[in-house]
Amino acid sequence: MRSRPIGVFDSGLGGLTVFKALAARLPHESLIYFGDTAHVPYGSKSKEAVTAFSISIGRFLEKQGIKALVVACNTASALALKDLKRALRVPVLGVIEPGVRAVGREYDRSHGAGRISPPGGAPVRARSVGVIATEATIASGAYQSALRLRDPRLRVVGAACPLFVPLVEEGWWSHRVTREVAAEYVRPLKKARIDTLILGCTHYPLLKGVLRSVVGRSVRLIDSAEETARATERLLVSESLARTTGTPKHRFFASDGPDRFLRLARRFLGVGVDTVEIRRLD
Numbered sequence: 001m002r003s004r005p006i007g008v009f010d011s012g013l014g015g016l017t018v019f020k021a022l023a024a025r026l027p028h029e030s031l032i033y034f035g036d037t038a039h040v041p042y043g044s045k046s047k048e049a050v051t052a053f054s055i056s057i058g059r060f061l062e063k064q065g066i067k068a069l070v071v072a073c074n075t076a077s078a079l080a081l082k083d084l085k086r087a088l089r090v091p092v093l094g095v096i097e098p099g100v101r102a103v104g105r106e107y108d109r110s111h112g113a114g115r116i117s118p119p120g121g122a123p124v125r126a127r128s129v130g131v132i133a134t135e136a137t138i139a140s141g142a143y144q145s146a147l148r149l150r151d152p153r154l155r156v157v158g159a160a161c162p163l164f165v166p167l168v169e170e171g172w173w174s175h176r177v178t179r180e181v182a183a184e185y186v187r188p189l190k191k192a193r194i195d196t197l198i199l200g201c202t203h204y205p206l207l208k209g210v211l212r213s214v215v216g217r218s219v220r221l222i223d224s225a226e227e228t229a230r231a232t233e234r235l236l237v238s239e240s241l242a243r244t245t246g247t248p249k250h251r252f253f254a255s256d257g258p259d260r261f262l263r264l265a266r267r268f269l270g271v272g273v274d275t276v277e278i279r280r281l282d
């Protein structure tokens, strides 16, 4: 069982930012990545559609023999996590809870005190948190409720940023246009005087430079990829599923567009991907 791979899925390529963090933290684990490039973007779709896509990917990955599933997509984590957990036999982990936990960790790092707590436990101790994400993630209220569950005194302000995904895929990470779009999106968050900003979408970590320049240096930027890798490690250890020796073998699947996948993968991963296998699931 320990030698089985971990499944990782996203609506497209952005989830490779989470794949990268998993591969760095768990260097002996084999990973199978599925990018639903036939249905991307999830961020403008309904809960029903995103849930149906997510479950069919989860079932496909279960058939590949995975021992756990990481939902790298924020939108799928916000809309489909409960249904996925019910539909699959393997443990399933999303990115939202780790993202919220990372708020506490970051706060502690910059203030040198405090603890990270389980839901309902000690407060995360930030005052005003901004969340930027896709339209569907913001509308679901998933981040907002997870944050308030940790600390009911938190002020949470959300903003949907639908133009960011195409801008990142275009490679315009520090383009003047992206900076202007970002300044517009974060205006209400700045007005709310946020001290922390959650990058609630797979693509946004690539815009850290631009976001830093528009929100200012005093705002903590939270990228949940690393915290998700930590949470995956904890899960594997607690379920006695961790693989601690051996060389991993990674596989990549997409539901459409192999050329685009291979071309863009390097942008998200930092290294190239040799092969992508195409599986249409509908």
Ligand code: DGL
Pocket (backbone or CB within 6 Å): 010, 011, 012, 014, 015, 040, 041, 042, 043, 044, 072, 073, 074, 075, 076, 134, 137, 165, 200, 201, 202, 203
């Ligand atoms: N992967 C999605 C997310 O993290 C962004 C792209 C999309 O809209 O599908 O929310």
